[in-house]
Amino acid sequence: MSASDVAVLGVGMHPWGKWGRPFTEYGVVAARAALADAGIDWESVDLVVGGETVRNGYAGYVAGATFAQALGWNGARVATSYAACATGAQALDTARARILAGLSEVALVVGADTTPKGFLAPNAGERWDDPDWLRFRLLGMTNPAYFALYARRRMDLYGATPEDFAAVKVKNARHGLANPNARYRKEVSVGDVLSSAVVSDPLHLLDICATSDGAAAVVVSSVEYARKLGLDRPVRVNAVSTVTPTFPNTVMDMPNISTDSTAVLGGAVPERTFKESIAHAAYEEAGISPEDVSVAEVYDLSTALELDWMEDLGLCKRGEAESLLRAGETTIGGRIPVNPSGGLACFGEAVPAQALAQVCELTWQLRGRATGRQVEGATVGITANQGLFGHGSSVILSV
Amino acid sequence: MSASPAVEGWFTTGSEPALLGSRCTTCATVYFPPIPPDRAGFCRNPACDGEEFETTELSRRGTVWSYTDAQYQPPAPYVPRTDSYEPFALAAVELAEGIIVLGQVADGYGVKDLRVGAEVELVVEPLDPDLLIWRWKPVTELGGEADQ
Numbered sequence: 001m002s003a004s005d006v007a008v009l010g011v012g013m014h015p016w017g018k019w020g021r022p023f024t025e026y027g028v029v030a031a032r033a034a035l036a037d038a039g040i041d042w043e044s045v046d047l048v049v050g051g052e053t054v055r056n057g058y059a060g061y062v063a064g065a066t067f068a069q070a071l072g073w074n075g076a077r078v079a080t081s082y083a084a085c086a087t088g089a090q091a092l093d094t095a096r097a098r099i100l101a102g103l104s105e106v107a108l109v110v111g112a113d114t115t116p117k118g119f120l121a122p123n124a125g126e127r128w129d130d131p132d133w134l135r136f137r138l139l140g141m142t143n144p145a146y147f148a149l150y151a152r153r154r155m156d157l158y159g160a161t162p163e164d165f166a167a168v169k170v171k172n173a174r175h176g177l178a179n180p181n182a183r184y185r186k187e188v189s190v191g192d193v194l195s196s197a198v199v200s201d202p203l204h205l206l207d208i209c210a211t212s213d214g215a216a217a218v219v220v221s222s223v224e225y226a227r228k229l230g231l232d233r234p235v236r237v238n239a240v241s242t243v244t245p246t247f248p249n250t251v252m253d254m255p256n257i258s259t260d261s262t263a264v265l266g267g268a269v270p271e272r273t274f275k276e277s278i279a280h281a282a283y284e285e286a287g288i289s290p291e292d293v294s295v296a297e298v299y300d301l302s303t304a305l306e307l308d309w310m311e312d313l314g315l316c317k318r319g320e321a322e323s324l325l326r327a328g329e330t331t332i333g334g335r336i337p338v339n340p341s342g343g344l345a346c347f348g349e350a351v352p353a354q355a356l357a358q359v360c361e362l363t364w365q366l367r368g369r370a371t372g373r374q375v376e377g378a379t380v381g382i383t384a385n386q387g388l389f390g391h392g393s394s395v396i397l398s399v
Numbered sequence: 400m401s402a403s404p405a406v407e408g409w410f411t412t413g414s415e416p417a418l419l420g421s422r423c424t425t426c427a428t429v430y431f432p433p434i435p436p437d438r439a440g441f442c443r444n445p446a447c448d449g450e451e452f453e454t455t456e457l458s459r460r461g462t463v464w465s466y467t468d469a470q471y472q473p474p475a476p477y478v479p480r481t482d483s484y485e486p487f488a489l490a491a492v493e494l495a496e497g498i499i500v501l502g503q504v505a506d507g508y509g510v511k512d513l514r515v516g517a518e519v520e521l522v523v524e525p526l527d528p529d530l531l532i533w534r535w536k537p538v539t540e541l542g543g544e545a546d547q
Contacts, residue, residue, distance in 0.1 A: 140473040140487065142469065145469060145489055148467035157515060248497070262498075263427060
């Protein structure tokens with residue numbers, strides 16, 4: 001709890017799925033749900049921040065204004081953020097900054113997406129100087145292939161098995177069963193995962209998350225404003241980390257075909273990897289340590305990636321995530337539940353909405369209102385994700 | 400033989416091919432892919448304001464950082480080599496210059512021939528009838544276990 005906290009007044013979502021409707025519809029549904037949850041009328045909002053979607057034309061590029069117009073122009077300030085998978089968190093950070101500066105009082109932050117069917121592929125056209133185009137043209141390097149590189153390292157370095165990866169899916173599928181906003185609400189067995197097709201060795205189809213339509217919205221204000229509304233103990237945002245990597249970035253990140261060289265460090269590696277630094281900055285800003293965390297929502301683009309994140313967030317030592325998983329410590333009821341919402345395994349990814357969906361889930365968890373998936377006694381939650389081109393985020397919330 | 404490198408200036412061909420990187424003449428940081436000669440280059444080391452680079456051959460051998468394969472045909476702009484899709488392996492390889500470079504794995508080798516930390520060597524093979532590409536080939540030590 002500090003002077004740089006903002007209060008979460010309300011959260012709302014449009015269920016994830018493959019609905020095939022315009023993204024604005026989802027955004028308005030989520031926004032109205034968040035406003036209703038906050039007990040605030042739209043006229044009181046003086047700042048709208050939208051998470052940009054890059055797949056829905058001009059309306060998507062100016063998402064903040066698109067949502068503002070759909071809700072009815074009310075003269076609010078407007079901003080739109082794009083930061084790949086960290087889009088929602090960056091939008092939240094923009095809202096937080098204006099509130100903490102005293103320039104805005106109540107902000108509505110919305111992210112929504114309508115996704116195409118099938119693999120995510122680069123835009124059409126020949127671009128021999130675009131790494132995101134070249135990795136497909138020269139190497140056939142898909143997104144799942146990057147996830148598979150990380151998964152294979154866990155196997156060769158730490159003794160992880162395909163059964164461990166499957167167990168992450170089994171856990172998250174169970175967590176998401178009662179989540180009304182989850183797209184997939186069905187039990188999955190280890191056998192189901194292992195008998196699904198191998199996409200990129202060692203990852204099976206059921207190890208890899210889908211792309212989805214969906215929307216999430218968050219209403220934030222100053223702690224003072226929340227108090228005036230009678231909220232003495234609101235969920236608070238304690239930290240929003242959106243740091244860039246520190247040179248040299250030594251992890252093979254999507255969509256690159258190489259890393260930075262460590263020659264400048266004489267071959268030594270930096271103190272923290274990019275993902276570790278995202279979490280570290282969040283902990284530092286919130287003034288807490290990993291031991292204080294009661295629940296985590298992390299970006300499980302693949303099952304194995306959830307295990308990487310546990311270590312990047314300092315929830316366990318490097319190479320120990322499988323032990324925690326096997327002991328049931330990351331299941332609801334365990335020491336440090338991970339992805340009680342069901343995670344991307346149950347949602348699929350709706351890029352500009354996903355980081356906000358993580359914030360919605362933690363808000364419900366910290367209020368004790370995550371029906372059917374409640375982490376009992378949760379007081380501190382952390383989110384984490386990484387996007388393309390040096391974007392990533394981690395948000396810490398507490399009550 | 401009319402095939403030429405898929406991207407001019409990224410690697411040499413011949414019996415001992417090598418990737419071509421750009422080395423900052425100020426701080427000696429090495430980059431791959433190389434900085435195109437017709438573009439302004441800026442050293443990405445935050446402590447260096449170098450803008451001049453020289454071409455340098457990267458180590459031909461390295462160790463496997465990780466590896467996988469593509470069991471489904473990747474979407475365009477990937478161009479399939481055959482009508483019926485044949486999976487291929489991919490490896491991320493760490494070189495002595497402290498840089499990790501992705502590449503396909505040489506024809507005839509798959510994930511079973513690789514492990515993290517294993518040694519591989521750069522080879523140049525056809526990407527299609529017109530273009531050549533660099534690939535990583537497992538190094539078979541005499542009496543070693545790693546061959547097909």
